Amino acid sequence: MLTENERWILSFYRTSEINGSLFFGRLAKSLPPGPIQHDMTKHFSDEGRHAWYWTSCLRTLGAEPLRLDETYQDRYLVAAGLPTNLMEILAITLVFEKRVIGQYALHRGTPGVQPEIGDTIARIMEDEKWHISWVSAAIERLKPEYGADRVDETLRRFHEADQQVYESVLREHHDRLDELIRNRTRRGRESDGR
Numbered sequence: 801m802l803t804e805n806e807r808w809i810l811s812f813y814r815t816s817e818i819n820g821s822l823f824f825g826r827l828a829k830s831l832p833p834g835p836i837q838h839d840m841t842k843h844f845s846d847e848g849r850h851a852w853y854w855t856s857c858l859r860t861l862g863a864e865p866l867r868l869d870e871t872y873q874d875r876y877l878v879a880a881g882l883p884t885n886l887m888e889i890l891a892i893t894l895v896f897e898k899r900v901i902g903q904y905a906l907h908r909g910t911p912g913v914q915p916e917i918g919d920t921i922a923r924i925m926e927d928e929k930w931h932i933s934w935v936s937a938a939i940e941r942l943k944p945e946y947g948a949d950r951v952d953e954t955l956r957r958f959h960e961a962d963q964q965v966y967e968s969v970l971r972e973h974h975d976r977l978d979e980l981i982r983n984r985t986r987r988g989r990e991s992d993g994r
Contacts, residue, residue: 802863805976809907810917811866814854816900821847827889835941836886839934846927857920875968880961887939887946888954894935895958899966901928910977 802810824844831837858865876896883889907913908921943951 802858802861803980805979806861806914806917807858807863808866808868809976809980810854810858810863811868813904814851814858814865815868817847817851817854820844821851831886836890836938839938843931843934846931850924850927853920853924857916860916861914875965876961879964880958885946887942887951888958890935890939890942891951891954892958892961894932894939895955895962897928897931897935899962901925901932904928907977910980912980 821844824840824847828837828840828844831840855865876892880892883892904921904925908918908925913921939951939955
């Protein structure tokens with residue numbers, strides 16, 4: 801059985817994965833054939849599959865997903881600005897994917913995480929590692945075209961936006977994880993008779 805915090809967190813993940821899939825799908829459709837379009841096609845497919853994993857996980861745990869209207873990506877674009885070229889899209893993606901894998905690792909490491917949730921996170925994290933790898937390589941290949949300094953500045957700007965978004969949107973996510981940990985610790989003490 802899921803708590804409301806767990807249901808919100810898993811729904812948050814699901815909604816973010818849906819948005820990522822839709823975004824990368826539209827982008828892949830607009831790109832000319834080549835290595836970036838190839839990898840982006842797999843990326844959007846992965847994101848769609850991750851949304852399904854969270855939908856299935858929620859159902860297995862006896863819950864339906866919550867409808868969340870505002871996503872992490874929405875806040876990201878407000879804080880960072882709309883990317884204006886492929887390099888900026890890849891830069892914001894790299895920063896975002898690093899945040900995602902960090903959040904998943906944090907959640908997976910919480911005491912008493914339900915096995916279904918831990919297994920879902922583990923499956924998704926394998927894909928996320930590849931996302932970071934392919935996007936990093938694509939950015940490196942674009943440095944001669946855009947200039948290394950401009951790429952580094954763009955990554956810095958998006959990293960700062962990520963910090964800003966984390967302070968707001970993901971603070972709720974982090975607070976909900978902390979609440980889960982406190983509740984599990986308290987229940988553990990109660991079951992031990994302390």
